[in-house]
Amino acid sequence: MRKKTFAAAALLAAASLTLSACGSGDDSGTPVSVVSEDPAARKAATVLDQPFEKPDLVLTDTSGEKYDLREETAGRPTLIYFGYTNCPDVCPLTMNNIAVAKKQLSKAQQDALRVVFVTTDPERDTPAALGKWLKGIDSQVVGLTGDFDTIQAGARALGISIDPPSKDKNGKIVSTHGTQVIAFSPKTDGGYLLYGEDATVDDYTKDLPSIVKGERP
Numbered sequence: 305m306r307k308k309t310f311a312a313a314a315l316l317a318a319a320s321l322t323l324s325a326c327g328s329g330d331d332s333g334t335p336v337s338v339v340s341e342d343p344a345a346r347k348a349a350t351v352l353d354q355p356f357e358k359p360d361l362v363l364t365d366t367s368g369e370k371y372d373l374r375e376e377t378a379g380r381p382t383l384i385y386f387g388y389t390n391c392p393d394v395c396p397l398t399m400n401n402i403a404v405a406k407k408q409l410s411k412a413q414q415d416a417l418r419v420v421f422v423t424t425d426p427e428r429d430t431p432a433a434l435g436k437w438l439k440g441i442d443s444q445v446v447g448l449t450g451d452f453d454t455i456q457a458g459a460r461a462l463g464i465s466i467d468p469p470s471k472d473k474n475g476k477i478v479s480t481h482g483t484q485v486i487a488f489s490p491k492t493d494g495g496y497l498l499y500g501e502d503a504t505v506d507d508y509t510k511d512l513p514s515i516v517k518g519e520r521p
Contacts, residue, residue, distance in 0.1 A: 358382075358488055361422070376418075381489070382418040384485070384495075389429050390428060401505045403441050417515075420448060422448045422458065423455070425469045456468075
């Protein structure tokens with residue numbers, strides 16, 4: 305199903321950023337964060353006036369080990385995305401775009417960057433299932449699963465809306481979720497850049513070197 309969320313500009317400004325999720329469906333919206341809009345040419349990244357604090361998430365990685373997000377990614381450039389392996393469209397496209405762009409970095413930059421994929425469908429996305437899916441995209445991606453309520457709270461802390469997986473009219477299980485990618489600075493650990501599902505390989509290729517350095521693209 306498709307869910308749209310909106311990031312309102314400061315105070316009473318009317319500007320908004322539309323974000324959507326896997327599938328198709330309703331147009332309801334909820335506030336995400338205060339953002340800064342560049343009146344110049346379209347840029348893939350929206351720079352947040354008030355960076356997000358990295359969520360206090362302790363989940364399970366693809367090896368079945370405990371993974372403390374704040375502890376493991378402290379001082380490292382980090383991209384976080386919430387999605388699920390059975391997603392038919394946006395999730396695999398987003399992760400593949402990032403993976404292709406990441407390959408353009410130097411080995412040292414690739415090793416420094418943390419790309420974290422947090423499942424929104426933990427019942428089906430076991431550590432083994434996550435590991436198998438991510439191996440086909442980028443074996444360095446950190447895949448996390450765990451209790452749905454914990455995951456939902458972590459996403460909400462980043463202004464990302466997630467609904468519990470449910471069956472559609474055809475009986476297929478779907479996970480409705482926001483499709484933002486949040487980039488965190490290695491200098492401040494703050495989430496200062498937001499990407500929507502329209503971000504391309506070229507967008508990430510252009511921006512990742514700056515993100516690794518903690519700079520504004």
